[in-house]
Amino acid sequence: RLIQMSLPNISRVPASRxxxxxxxxxxxxRSIAPLAVPRRALTQMGYRRPGQPRxxxxxxxxxxxxxxxxxxxxxxxxxxxxxxxxxxFVGPMGKPIIEHMLEQNQVVWEFRGxxxxxxxxxxxxxxxxxxxxxxLKIGKNNETCLLYGTLCSDPPKDGETRYSGYCTMRAKQPLxxxxxxxxxxxSSFNTLHLRIRGDGRPWMINIIAExxxxxxxxxxxxxxxxxxxxxxxxxxxxxxxxxxxAHRGRVQDDQHRxxxxxxNAIGFTLGDKADGPFQLEIDxxxxxxxxxxxxxxxxxxxxxxPEV
Amino acid sequence: MKNVLDGPxxxxxxxxxxxxxxxxxxxxxxxxxxxxxxxxGQLIVQHNQQQQVLRQFRCSPASGKSQPEPVRxxxxxxxxxxxxxxxxxxxxxxxxxxxxxxxxxxQVIDVFTKRDIRRRGHVExxxxxxKKMPEFGVERDLTVYNKLLDVFPxxxxxxxxxxxxxxxxxxxxxxxxxxxxxxxESYGIMPNIETKVLLVQIFGEKSHPIRKYQRIMYWFPRFKxxxxxxxxxxxxxxxxxxxxxxxxxxxNDLDAKTTVYQLPFTDITESGEEISFPYIVGIQSPNQMExxxxxxxxxxxxxxxxxxxxLKKTCVCYYILRADxxxxxxxxxxVYDPERCFYYPLQLDLDLDRDLGDExxxxxxxxxxxxxxxxxxxxxxxxxxxxxxxSGLQQNNPILGRIPTLFRLDAxxxxxxxxxxxxxxxxxxxxxxSQREDGPPAEGPEAAxxxxxxxxxxxxxxx
Numbered sequence: 099r100l101i102q103m104s105l106p107n108i109s110r111v112p113a114s115r116x117x118x119x120x121x122x123x124x125x126x127x128r129s130i131a132p133l134a135v136p137r138r139a140l141t142q143m144g145y146r147r148p149g150q151p152r153x154x155x156x157x158x159x160x161x162x163x164x165x166x167x168x169x170x171x172x173x174x175x176x177x178x179x180x181x182x183x184x185x186x187f188v189g190p191m192g193k194p195i196i197e198h199m200l201e202q203n204q205v206v207w208e209f210r211g212x213x214x215x216x217x218x219x220x221x222x223x224x225x226x227x228x229x230x231x232x233x234l235k236i237g238k239n240n241e242t243c244l245l246y247g248t249l250c251s252d253p254p255k256d257g258e259t260r261y262s263g264y265c266t267m268r269a270k271q272p273l274x275x276x277x278x279x280x281x282x283x284x285s286s287f288n289t290l291h292l293r294i295r296g297d298g299r300p301w302m303i304n305i306i307a308e309x310x311x312x313x314x315x316x317x318x319x320x321x322x323x324x325x326x327x328x329x330x331x332x333x334x335x336x337x338x339x340x341x342x343x344a345h346r347g348r349v350q351d352d353q354h355r356x357x358x359x360x361x362n363a364i365g366f367t368l369g370d371k372a373d374g375p376f377q378l379e380i381d382x383x384x385x386x387x388x389x390x391x392x393x394x395x396x397x398x399x400x401x402x403x404p405e406v
Numbered sequence: 407m408k409n410v411l412d413g414p415x416x417x418x419x420x421x422x423x424x425x426x427x428x429x430x431x432x433x434x435x436x437x438x439x440x441x442x443x444x445x446x447g448q449l450i451v452q453h454n455q456q457q458q459v460l461r462q463f464r465c466s467p468a469s470g471k472s473q474p475e476p477v478r479x480x481x482x483x484x485x486x487x488x489x490x491x492x493x494x495x496x497x498x499x500x501x502x503x504x505x506x507x508x509x510x511x512x513q514v515i516d517v518f519t520k521r522d523i524r525r526r527g528h529v530e531x532x533x534x535x536x537k538k539m540p541e542f543g544v545e546r547d548l549t550v551y552n553k554l555l556d557v558f559p560x561x562x563x564x565x566x567x568x569x570x571x572x573x574x575x576x577x578x579x580x581x582x583x584x585x586x587x588x589x590x591e592s593y594g595i596m597p598n599i600e601t602k603v604l605l606v607q608i609f610g611e612k613s614h615p616i617r618k619y620q621r622i623m624y625w626f627p628r629f630k631x632x633x634x635x636x637x638x639x640x641x642x643x644x645x646x647x648x649x650x651x652x653x654x655x656x657x658n659d660l661d662a663k664t665t666v667y668q669l670p671f672t673d674i675t676e677s678g679e680e681i682s683f684p685y686i687v688g689i690q691s692p693n694q695m696e697x698x699x700x701x702x703x704x705x706x707x708x709x710x711x712x713x714x715x716x717l718k719k720t721c722v723c724y725y726i727l728r729a730d731x732x733x734x735x736x737x738x739x740x741v742y743d744p745e746r747c748f749y750y751p752l753q754l755d756l757d758l759d760r761d762l763g764d765e766x767x768x769x770x771x772x773x774x775x776x777x778x779x780x781x782x783x784x785x786x787x788x789x790x791x792x793x794x795x796x797s798g799l800q801q802n803n804p805i806l807g808r809i810p811t812l813f814r815l816d817a818x819x820x821x822x823x824x825x826x827x828x829x830x831x832x833x834x835x836x837x838x839x840s841q842r843e844d845g846p847p848a849e850g851p852e853a854a855x856x857x858x859x860x861x862x863x864x865x866x867x868x869x
Contacts, residue, residue: 205770241773298715299716330658372719
């Protein structure tokens with residue numbers, strides 16, 4: 099696009115083509131994105147690795163129709179529906195109302211057994227052709243989870259990608275009966291509390307909140323997680339006011355507070371450019387209310403880069 | 407990262423730059439009026455004047471030159487005769503045959519800038535230079551980036567009216583400027599006032615590079631001190647100092663004391679072979695000593711390792727001495743002796759009324775993984791060295807002489823502690839000190855490869 103228009107050709111290019119390039123570049127004005135990022139329309143069908151041919155199959159081709167799976171699924175969904183129905187009689191969210199109103203600490207994810215691994219997805223840059231690896235397993239006494247692997251920041255040789263070397267773990271979206279989206283409601287809390295044991299590497303915590311417009315699909319609120327390393331467990335408390343808004347990894351100019359009433363998922367990313375093995379053990383992830391923390395938002399909200 | 411603005415010197419540089427910027431603007435205006443008055447007789451003279459105007463127009467006022475230097479053209483007649491495709495990277499490769507230093511890199515940039523007053527192909531040149539920077543070792547040098555930005559011709563790409571501003575004036579050059587700043591951002595280098603002046607002169611305000619610069623200047627100071635466990639930059643070169651630093655970091659206790667049990671040295675044996683002895687640095691805090699003193703001598707202690715610890719880009723390995731958690735039937739309640747401390751009571755028996763729902767602890771089971779008694783770091787993780795460490799520890803903890811010590815030295819990533827039964831591949835250190843079996847260390851050489859990688863010069867982004 100831009101780069102393909104070489105300097106001597108610009109003078110010969112008609113005005114209509116210049117206007118088309120402007121439409122591209124208006125998106126650049128929001129955040130200077132790297133050249134390798136494809137345009138939005140392409141990523142609606144899922145990520146297509148650069149160099150792979152486009153699939154011409156219709157979207158329903160991907161669904162697998164299987165009778166036994168269908169029956170099991172129906173049983174599970176109706177079971178969930180029944181539980182939800184009777185949970186409402188106990189109180190909001192299935193907890194008695196006193197507990198819901200007054201609770202100060204809530205353990206959101208803990209790792210007690212292999213079933214808790216089902217709630218998490220892991221991914222690394224192998225998807226885009228890189229050489230990192232990542233694995234997730236439960237600790238020996240079923241008490242913690244261990245995220246380990248190797249990081250390799252050699253970019254894949256497809257001519258488009260310039261940087262590489264990341265590993266992530268992300269919680270799956272909680273689902274209600276019939277695969278409806280369920281959100282975490284952390285509006286009565288203001289701090290994220292993690293008990294981890296890392297190896298000295300800096301991680302990044304991303305919180306994905308529910309958004310309305312499709313342009314906000316890759317919006318994430320991020321903050322750093324610095325591990326100390328060593329044999330002792332580390333309690334990390336990060337207030338939600340410290341999370342800054344980023345889109346596809348680019349920090350945005352218009353910042354606002356993370357809204358806690360509809361949270362979809364949380365994720366951990368490792369992207370420091372140190373090649374080699376890594377490991378992170380997590381005991382539990384909880385949210386708590388710190389009465390001493392009164393900050394609403396740590397960064398300025400006014401428009402800092404006004405338009406021309 | 408020494409890119410902090412130190413007050414008076416930089417402010418003077420800034421004012422000098424800005425003064426020259428203003429001066430150049432004024433001179434351009436004056437000469438512009440000269441250009442507008444044509445006269446046939448003085449055409450040649452004006453042509454000369456025009457040439458002079460252009461020369462000063464495109465040179466950088468910020469570089470502090472009062473007189474325009476005579477342009478030295480590099481003699482490239484030979485290359486023109488062959489008419490082969492010469493990329494900008496060839497310049498770097500030619501120079502790189504001698505040596506790859508900052509001086510040669512600057513030389514290449516000088517050759518390019520002096521070659522052509524119009525700086526043809528500067529975008530390609532700058533991209534090539536950005537790619538070659540890590541090879542020359544200058545990717546963390548702000549002066550080199552400023553010199554590279556100096557390659558852009560000044561004031562040509564500044565939009566002069568609202569239409570030009572609207573239509574992304576000179577998009578290729580702006581993208582190139584943004585890429586220079588992006589490489590600076592990825593190496594964690596803070597730009598300084600000279601960068602800003604250069605960018606303003608080249609692209610004008612409200613351009614993409616200036617916006618990128620503003621974003622860097624907004625976010626970098628906010629994220630610079632977010633690390634609660636900061637790592638000193640640069641890391642100590644001496645491995646013993648590095649070991650002391652990392653052990654104090656993981657000890658999590660300010661009272662912990664490091665002891666250097668052995669400094670690295672090489673010994674020449676009778677047959678003429680050189681045996682190098684590794685360093686052994688250990689750490690133990692008073693709490694750990696207490697826990698070890700209370701440990702039941704019938705239960706073994708384990709020496710486990712090596713575990714990785716990353717400090718920016720260096721990975722070091724440490725070993726720990728720990729024991730399995732005591733089973734519940736053997737746990738005894740500690741009785742506080744009230745006469746141990748007269749200044750304040752060690753145990754309070756108050757009935758504090760908590761409000762309904764006022765609960766500060768999470769509803770999780772407490773993990774009991776067994777106490778850690780000491781940590782150590784050494785370059786060679788075999789059993790002989792660790793035996794030496796244990797015997798060194800024994801001087802302060804006499805109970806170690808009676809406790810059986812087992813070695814679990816598997817390499818590779820593994821969890822730090824687990825309450826499993828002893829795995830295969832450990833070796834037993836019997837109680838009487840006089841006998842010592844040197845069992846084969848399990849996967850020792852693999853551990854040695856993983857350990858002490860040379861500390862690399864680059865650092866992570868946000869630390």
